[in-house]
Amino acid sequence: MTVEATTAEDRLAHVTAKMTAAAKDAARDPAEVTLIAVSKTHNAATIEPVLATGQRHFGENRIQEAQGKWPALKAAWPDVTLHLIGSLQTNKTADAVALFDVIHTVDRPKLAQRLAAEMAKAGRTLPCFVQVNTGKEPQKGGVLPEDTAALVAACRDQHGLDIAGLTCIPPVEDEPAPHFAFLAKLAADVAVPGLSMGMSGDFETAIRLGATHVRVGTAIFGPRNT
Numbered sequence: 224m225t226v227e228a229t230t231a232e233d234r235l236a237h238v239t240a241k242m243t244a245a246a247k248d249a250a251r252d253p254a255e256v257t258l259i260a261v262s263k264t265h266n267a268a269t270i271e272p273v274l275a276t277g278q279r280h281f282g283e284n285r286i287q288e289a290q291g292k293w294p295a296l297k298a299a300w301p302d303v304t305l306h307l308i309g310s311l312q313t314n315k316t317a318d319a320v321a322l323f324d325v326i327h328t329v330d331r332p333k334l335a336q337r338l339a340a341e342m343a344k345a346g347r348t349l350p351c352f353v354q355v356n357t358g359k360e361p362q363k364g365g366v367l368p369e370d371t372a373a374l375v376a377a378c379r380d381q382h383g384l385d386i387a388g389l390t391c392i393p394p395v396e397d398e399p400a401p402h403f404a405f406l407a408k409l410a411a412d413v414a415v416p417g418l419s420m421g422m423s424g425d426f427e428t429a430i431r432l433g434a435t436h437v438r439v440g441t442a443i444f445g446p447r448n449t
């Protein structure tokens with residue numbers, strides 16, 4: 224008999240249980256892995272019951288969409304941490320710094336410079352992840368693997384950014400595990416602690432390979448609204 228989880232709260236509990244099991248399998252402390260519930264395309268009424276369970280980390284990929292729903296949700300749940308997981312245009316950095324708490328998509332020097340300037344202006348320090356294009360896909364954001372060390376160094380030394388880790392989104396047609404293993408090796412090489420990797424279909428694999436942040440949308444909220 225299969226038991227279908229029917230609400231986002233049920234599915235969240237299911238995901239959390241799988242995360243705990245994957246961490247234990249890998250002899251890791253489950254508390255080392257942060258679940259980011261990716262709420263893009265879902266409205267406040269869908270997100271609120273998940274907040275009510277105690278889930279506090281959420282991810283959005285579009286600034287404008289996040290601006291429409293998160294100021295009110297953050298006012299009601301002030302301890303929420305909002306993660307920007309989508310590509311960031313340089314002219315949107317002020318908006319991003321005002322609303323988000325963690326940026327996962329730093330991928331070029333100009334963006335690092337603008338983020339640092341806006342953080343100084345706003346008096347906020349946001350942890351940042353450098354996104355790496357591990358599949359070298361032309362249409363995808365992220366710095367190339369071979370340019371990652373230089374970008375991390377520039378972020379830290381020239382711009383004073385707090386680089387919390389690396390992010391990757393493997394090509395959809397690839398086996399994700401080699402990309403996760405590669406990102407983990409790269410993070411060790413450039414001495415950054417965090418690994419933002421793993422989505423609905425592969426978060427357990429990512430945890431086994433060292434993920435500190437998994438970004439899970441569909442497995443919690445169900446199919447996205449288009």
Ligand SMILES: *Cc1c(COP(=O)(O)O)cnc(C)c1O
Pocket residue numbers: 261263284308309392422423424438439440441442
């Ligand atoms: C949408 C999105 C996710 C979540 O994807 P699911 O497959 O629905 O879990 C994770 N990371 C990024 C960068 C995304 O844009």
